[in-house]
Amino acid sequence: MLDDFRVGGEAYRDALDLAGIGPSPLEQFTILPLIPIKIGDFSFSFTNPSLFMMLTLGLVLLLLSFMMKGGGGEVSAKCLAILGRAYS
Structure with missing residues (x-):
């Protein structure tokens, strides 16, 4: 180039x-297999994008668990207001 x-x-x-x-x-965008898994002609490898997707999912679930803590599974109005402002 x-x-x-x-x-x-x-x-x-x-x-x-x-x-x-x-x-x-x-x-810099090369997909690297961290845990290579091959079954026949198919590759089910755990790659670097898979790692970051799992980390993101874990952080989102951790955030949701902190937001719903003590509310019996209900998100507080304060948290909903913060999420509403972040969305708009």
Whole structure:
């Protein structure tokens, strides 16, 4: 991609090698299998996006449990007001 802008040369390539980065900015979005699971031709691996989805779900459930604590499963009016303001 940077070659389209005529960026290149030996110094450019040396700088990339020293920095330890590749020329493609899309490498940061690489999906890495953390726990590889293969059954036949199918891959059911636990990947880095799966990890962040599980962390997000855990944080949301933890937040909901704190909001409903002591109310018998009911969300307090104060919490609903905060959520209403966050939504709008």
